[in-house]
Amino acid sequence: MSRALAELGEFTRLVGEAIVSLRRQRPTWSEWIHQLYLIGVKSQSVVITTGAATGMVLCAQTFIQFHKVKMDTATGAVVSVGMCSELGPTLAALMLTARVGASMAAELGTMKVTEQVDALRTLATHPVDYLVVPRFLASLLAAPLLTAEAVLVGILASWLVGVHLLGIDSAYYLANMNKHTDPQDVIVGLIKATYFGGMIAMISCFKGLNCVGGAEGVGRATTEAVVACSITVLVSNFFLTLLLNAIFSH
Amino acid sequence: MEVADVHKRFGPQPVLRGTSFLIQAGEAVVIIGRSGGGKSILLKHLVGLLLPDSGQVRVFEQDLATMGERELLKVRRRFGMLFQMAALFDSLTVYENVGFVLRRERKHTEGEIRRLVAEALEMVDLPGIEHKMPSELSGGMRKRVGLARAIVYRPEIILYDEPTTGLDPIAASVIDALIRRVWRHLHVTSIAVTHDMKSARAISDRVLMLHEGCIYAQGSTAELLESTDPIISDFVNGVDNELAPDKTP
Numbered sequence: 001m002s003r004a005l006a007e008l009g010e011f012t013r014l015v016g017e018a019i020v021s022l023r024r025q026r027p028t029w030s031e032w033i034h035q036l037y038l039i040g041v042k043s044q045s046v047v048i049t050t051g052a053a054t055g056m057v058l059c060a061q062t063f064i065q066f067h068k069v070k071m072d073t074a075t076g077a078v079v080s081v082g083m084c085s086e087l088g089p090t091l092a093a094l095m096l097t098a099r100v101g102a103s104m105a106a107e108l109g110t111m112k113v114t115e116q117v118d119a120l121r122t123l124a125t126h127p128v129d130y131l132v133v134p135r136f137l138a139s140l141l142a143a144p145l146l147t148a149e150a151v152l153v154g155i156l157a158s159w160l161v162g163v164h165l166l167g168i169d170s171a172y173y174l175a176n177m178n179k180h181t182d183p184q185d186v187i188v189g190l191i192k193a194t195y196f197g198g199m200i201a202m203i204s205c206f207k208g209l210n211c212v213g214g215a216e217g218v219g220r221a222t223t224e225a226v227v228a229c230s231i232t233v234l235v236s237n238f239f240l241t242l243l244l245n246a247i248f249s250h
Numbered sequence: 251m252e253v254a255d256v257h258k259r260f261g262p263q264p265v266l267r268g269t270s271f272l273i274q275a276g277e278a279v280v281i282i283g284r285s286g287g288g289k290s291i292l293l294k295h296l297v298g299l300l301l302p303d304s305g306q307v308r309v310f311e312q313d314l315a316t317m318g319e320r321e322l323l324k325v326r327r328r329f330g331m332l333f334q335m336a337a338l339f340d341s342l343t344v345y346e347n348v349g350f351v352l353r354r355e356r357k358h359t360e361g362e363i364r365r366l367v368a369e370a371l372e373m374v375d376l377p378g379i380e381h382k383m384p385s386e387l388s389g390g391m392r393k394r395v396g397l398a399r400a401i402v403y404r405p406e407i408i409l410y411d412e413p414t415t416g417l418d419p420i421a422a423s424v425i426d427a428l429i430r431r432v433w434r435h436l437h438v439t440s441i442a443v444t445h446d447m448k449s450a451r452a453i454s455d456r457v458l459m460l461h462e463g464c465i466y467a468q469g470s471t472a473e474l475l476e477s478t479d480p481i482i483s484d485f486v487n488g489v490d491n492e493l494a495p496d497k498t499p
C-alpha cells in the first residue's frame with residue numbers, strides 16, 4: 001500500500017515536471033512529429049478493425065434484442081450513442097495501450113537499463129523534455145483522432161450490417177440515429193479520448209523511466225504499463241461519464 | 251573537484267561508506283576497485299546522476315546536492331562521460347549521436363556542427379562513419395563514438411566508466427591511447443574507473459583505490475601499483491584471499 005502511494009507520488013512528480021517542461025522549454029518538434037507518425041499512422045489498421053468489429057457486433061446484438069419488442073429502427077441510435085461516448089474512446093484507448101503504451105514502456109525501459117537515459121542527462125538534456133513531452137503531446141492529439149475514426153468506421157459498419165444483412169430500413173435507421181445522437185455525445189467521447197491519450201503516454205513513460213534490472217526489468221515495466229493503463233482507462237471512464245454528464249446536463 | 255565523506259546505500263546494502271578525495275583541474279586520475287565495488291556508482295555521483303545519502307560532492311565550487319535537476323544540466327554541460335557500454339542512442343545515427351548536444355543548443359549552424367562532428371570522429375580515428383547506426387558498429391567502435399560524443403562540445407572534465415572492459419587487448423590499447431591523446435590535446439581533467447591494471451598504467455598519473463566503499467589508498471600510479479600493502483598488491487596482482495589455498499578449510 002505504501003509502495004503504491006509512493007509510486008503515485010513519483011508519477012505526480014513526473015506529470016509536474018512535464019508541465020514545467022511544457023511551460024518553459026520549446027518542445028522538440030521533430031521528435032513530436034516522429035511520435036505522431038508512430039502513434040497515429042501506425043495504429044490505423046488496429047483502430048479500423050476494432051471499430052468495425054465493435055460496430056457490427058453491437059448492431060447485431062441490439063437488433064436481436066430490439067426485434068423482440070418491434071423497435072428495429074432504433075438500433076442505429078443505440079449503436080451511434082454507444083460508440084461515440086463509451087465504446088469508441090474506451091476501445092481506441094485499449095488498443096493504444098496495447099500498441100503504443102507497451103512499446104513506449106519497452107523503449108524507455110531499454111534506454112534506462114542501457115544507461116541511455118543517464119547519457120541523455122549528461123548531455124545536458126532533461127529526459128522529460130526529450131522523451132516524455134513529445135510522446136505526451138503526440139498521444140494527446142492522436143487519441144481523439146483515432147477515436148473519431150473508430151467511431152465513424154463502427155457506425156458505417158453497423159449501417160452495413162443493419163441495413164444490408166438484417167434488413168432494417170435505411171432511412172429510418174439514419175433518421176433515428178440522427179435524432180438521438182447529440183453533439184454532446186461526440187464531445188464527451190473526444191474529451192475522454194484526449195484524457196486517455198495523455199494518461200497512456202504518461203503512465204507508459206513513467207513505467208519505462210522507472211525500470212530497473214536488465215531485460216527482465218524491461219519486460220516487467222511493459223507488463224505493468226499495460227495493466228496500469230488498461231485499469232486507468234476502464235475505471236476513469238466510469239467517473240468521466242458521471243462527471244461529464246453532470247457538466248453537460250446543465 | 252572535492253568528494254567529502256559520501257555515503258550511499260541501495261536498500262539495506264551500503265555501497266559507498268564515507269568516500270573522500272580531491273581531484274585538481276588538469277589531472278589524469280584512475281580509480282581502481284573490484285567489480286561491484288561501487289565504481290560506477292561513485293562516478294555517477296561526480297556528475298549528479300546520483301545524489302549522496304550524506305556527504306558532499308563539490309564541483310566547480312558548487313555543491314551538487316543542493317541543486318535541482320535543471321541546474322545540474324548546466325553543470326553537466328561541462329562534463330563529458332563515456333559509459334561502460336557506450337550508451338549510444340540506438341535510434342539515432344552516429345552523426346546525430348555525436349552532434350546531439352550541439353544540435354540541441356542551436357548555437358551553431360548545421361554546417362559548423364558537421365565540421366565539429368567530423369573533427370571529433372577524426373580524433374577517435376573513425377572518420378567518415380557519420381551515417382552508420384550504432385547497431386552496425388563493434389564494441390570498440392561504439393566506445394570510440396561514445397568518446398567522440400563526449401568530447402565534441404569541449405567539456406572540462408571527462409569521466410570514463412571502465413573504458414577497456416569487454417574489449418580485446420588491441421582495441422583496449424587503442425582506447426587507452428585515445429584517452430591519453432584527448433587528455434593531452436584538449437587539456438581536460440580525466441577521471442576513469444577501471445579494474446584493468448594495464449589500462450590504469452597507461453592513462454593515469456595518479457591512482458585512487460576504492461575498497462569497501464572508502465578510498466583505501468592513493469598515490470602516483472607507479473608508486474601505488476608497486477605497493478607492498480597486502481590489499482593493494484593482491485588486487486593489482488589479481489590474488490583472491492578467500493580462495494588462497496592455505497585458507498580453504
Ligand SMILES: Nc1ncnc2c1ncn2[C@@H]1O[C@H](COP(=O)(O)OP(=O)(O)O)[C@@H](O)[C@H]1O
Nearest residue numbers: 212260265283284285286287288289290291292
Ligand atoms: N540501482 C541500483 N539499485 C540497487 N543496487 C544497485 C543499483 N546500482 C548498483 N547497485 C549495487 O551497487 C553495487 C556497486 O555497483 P557498481 O558501482 O555498478 O559496481 P562497479 O564497481 O562494478 O561499477 C553493486 O553491488 C550493485 O548491486
Ligand SMILES: [Mg+2]
Nearest residue numbers: 289290334412
Ligand atoms: Mg561499473
